[in-house]
Amino acid sequence: MPKDQDTKDSGIGAASKRREDIRFLTGTGNYTDDINVNGQAYVHFLRSDVAHGRLKSVDTSVAKEMPGVVRIFTSADLEGVGGIPTGWQITDRFGEVMQEPAHPVLATEKVRHVGDPIAAIVAETPEQARNAAEAITLDIEELPAVIDMKAALNDGATKVHDDLTSNLCFDWGFVEDNREAVDQAIKDAAHVTTLELVNNRLVANPMEPRVAIGDFNRATGDSTLYTTSQNPHVIRLLMGAFVLGIPEHKLRVVAPDVGGGFGSKIYHYAEEAFCTFAAKALNRAVKWTSSRSEAFMSDAQGRDHVTKIELALDGDNNFTAIRTETYSNMGAYLSTFAPAIPTWLHGTLMAGNYKTPLIYVNVKAVFTNTVAVDAYRGAGRPEATYQLERVIDKAARELGLDPIALRRQNFVTEFPYATPVAVEYDTGDYGATMDKLIEIADLAGFDARRAASAEAGKLRGLGVNCYIEACGIAPSNLVGQLGARAGLYDSATVRVNATGGLTVMTGAHSHGQGHETSFPQVIAEMIGIPEDMVEIVHGDTANTPMGMGTYGSRSLAVAGSAMVRATEKIISKAKKIAAHLMEAADADIELKDGQFSVAGTDTSVAWGDVTLAAYVPHNYPLEEIEPGLEETAFYDPANFTYPAGAYACEVEVDPETGKVTIERFSAADDFGNVINPMIVDGQVHGGIGQGIGQALMENCVYDDTGQLLSASFMDYAMPRADDLPFYAVDHSCQTPCTHNPLGVKGCGEAGAIGSPPAVVNAVVDALQSAGKDVTHIDMPLSPARVWAAMQG
Amino acid sequence: MTKVAMTVNGKPVTGEVEGRTLLSSFLREGLGLTGTHVGCDTSQCGACVVHVDGVAVKSCTMLALEAEGAEVATIEGQAAPDGTLNTIQQAFQDHHGLQCGFCTPGMVMSAAALLKDNPKPTEAEIRHYLEGNLCRCTGYHNIVKAIMAASGQDVSVLAAE
Secondary structure: OOOHHHHOOOOOOOOOOOOOHHHHHOOOOOEHHHOOOOOOEEEEEEEOOOOOEEEEEEEOOOHHHOOOEEEEEOHHHOOOOOOOOOOEOOEOOOOOEOOOOOOOOOOOOEEOOOOOEEEEEEEOOHHHHHHHHHOOEEEEEEOOOOOOHHHHOOOOOOOOOOOOOOOEEEEEEEOHHHHHHHHHHHHHOOEEEEEEEEEOOEOOOOOOOOEEEEEEEOOOOEEEEEEOOOOHHHHHHHHHHHHHOOOHHHEEEEOOEOOOOOOOOOOOOHHHHHHHHHHHHHOOOEEEEOOHHHHHHHOOEEOOEEEEEEEEEOOOOOEEEEEEEEEEEEEOOOOOOHHHOOOOOOHHHOOOOEOOOEEEEEEEEEEOOOOOEOOOOOOOHHHHHHHHHHHHHHHHHHHOOOHHHHHHHHEOOOOOEEOOOOOEEOOOOHHHHHHHHHHHOOHHHHHHHHHHHHHOOOEEEEEEEEEEOOEOOOOHHHHHHOOEOOOOOEEEEEEEOOOOOEEEEEOOOOOOOOHHHHHHHHHHHHHOOOHHHEEEEOOEOOOOOOOOOOOOOOHHHHHHHHHHHHHHHHHHHHHHHHHHHHOOOHHHEEEEOOEEEEOOOOOEEEHHHHHHHHHOOOOOOOOOOOOOOEEEEEEOOOOOEOOEEEEEEEEEEOOOOOOEEEEEEEEEEEOEOOOOHHHHHHHHHHHHHHHHHHHHOOOOOEOOOOOEOOOOOOOOOOOOHHHOOOOEEEOOOOOOOOOOOOOEOOOOOHHHHHHHHHHHHHHHHHHHHOOOOOOOOOOOOOHHHHHHHHOO | OEEEEEEEOOEEEEEEEOOOOEHHHHHHHHOOOOOOOOOOOOOOOOOOEEEEOOEEEEHHHOEHHHHOOOEEEOHHHOOOOOOOOOHHHHHHHHOOOOOOOOOHHHHHHHHHHHHHHOOOOOHHHHHHHHHHOOOOOOOOHHHHHHHHHHOOOOOOOOOOO
């Protein structure tokens, strides 16, 4: 498919090749584990191997005498260290704030999940630390593990946290005032479709495991943390202010090249706090490198919802109401943003692309003896999309309607559109993305392909769905009202150097998104200079302005907007300098292709002449403006952005084995304006890969005793190259965002949000085409599950 | 500790290692060649793939001492001395075959091993060959495309492009 935007070779809309690739392709990247600090010691965390137990004693007497051991820390050695904080407080439907348990850096009186850290062994080498860990004797009185969410809420259930009243974190209703009206609408409906489903627990598994290196300079009293983070400023604030009591000016957090995040590297983790603390206590650097096995039992996990959704329709097949009841697993502790995910990032998206007038969402968040659950690519929005797009598909089948036509009939078509779940979509054109999908997916050819599959003994199915998401999180005053304990602006400092090049310091963080390439495209376009005159600096609190980092597809929409605002200030000041140099009025100065000119004349000065004048101000309006050319902007968005689109999946099911293969996958997205179409395509590809992984393969499984059964890549089925197809992706439908200066919406999560329902819809279609009475199968659609469903 | 000697990217190197030291650890910590990455502990992810005597090996699955006397090639030795990317590396950049870059060294080394034995692999052959290399960012689309392009195949008409 031709991509007309690719014809531009520079600036906004160009498929500029990524400059960061050179270091990654030559082995010269600088990931956290590549960093070694002179004299560093190594820490190994001894973790609980039981899911729930009372910690009676930790005997380190033998271990501390082992070769190379520097010191062994338990919770008793962490005096003055606070607990790991939660960044969001939910108020429940009765007006009470959520139950918020303590989360110690090292376990105190209890262990609450397999992997809960108990002791930290610091030694001269990683091997010596591990050897010593083996010599520690633990006395843990095992307690019954709380694993099943509904059982966890039974009267008399064992409590994960003894000091809480129950395992219920909160019982959230949204919009609570709609509850009775929704109940009534469902009673009055001509048809109600009900679906109970599980959104399976996932492990983010960025390919780079987490690493933390704490360092301390006794001469200055400064602490430094090198860490695998998506948001170093957030870590500095949370860890400094709430855990270790280090003010920001004495704490530097560096997140260098980071090997993927997908949400799991947003959060402040105990290991980061420990390494920073221990470096000061020991007056030497302390390094921790997670193994993949540790990652499975210590990185925050994703999804894990159990939901009942009801969709009410009137006699003309218009959606009249949606009611949902969801159990959302928090795990044993509240991770940094955990309470926000099943609530504000899920409930507010339940309208989807449709003009359903009444919606009520109930979410019960539950503590269990499992690893904490927080945002994973999409974060609440995939959970909303999955249930909504599955129940619509089921309704279409029950009513004998074309699922695409039923969707179209109920599309929101007028913008701005205020949903009944508190958000306002600024722009969109859901009919256009559906039309585009039908074209790129060649739905007209499906019947022929189905016949060909049948010839080969395979059942072919087609699944189509829409999605909408809320990105660019978010207006600070709004999220403050919703319980956020942080602002969600972002920032950029644009420094123009004397000879005309620019250095841009941003609060966003790139860990695969290609900011070092795409951000300069914007500035190059604004000034009319080559992209390589702009360099992006990110990932170090010492040289970037306070920003909230990268997640929720927010970098370009929020930090990019800050960069635009700062660059506008630069251009405004540069025009004043140019006006002085050309002895013209400020208002007459135009900037094009890196040249300032006086309107209506052929007088001009080059960008570089102006920047040099700013730093060598011999001929300069010093009485009016300061020398230098450097500006900072903080941008707080007015609203979320609302990317949306339509996805189609074609599967083949082997009726003998239940094995599902993805034959075609197509995505038509509306991301508003696009800066680098090559990077956008890549973001969608990756999201689809993860979404297909969730739908067909991935599953994080605990047994009844809380043992993690899927604790390595041997048991947790990561999608591999031969599990996935080429994808057809298109983002030519563009309704620009109305409230940020670039008109961009964000593209990082769409693929992961939009793809799981397409896959499941397709498998159900395949089975029903063979006369099987299968209306739903829970993800992942493994051969065993599909085969079992086919047997009825 | 035992002395070990091998050739890495054409240069003779020696080091002192424990019997249990993995080749990946020796390369990263012993030689400072941190381009070889370790993404798992079960030999599944392939971020650590290097070539030992011309054969693709997961360096986390081989002891450093087993490489005694061997010719080892890592990602650091793939570009020309002046920094010019080799054909596979250039194809990965041209076709956006990497995002976070962590799996990339292993992908490039695996692709090189594949193309040595099979200069024009089909899409299916590439996908099958890469079963030992995990990528979480790209959904593999552009990795497969880059390898096809590196082998001289026209990728401009891929159905899903």
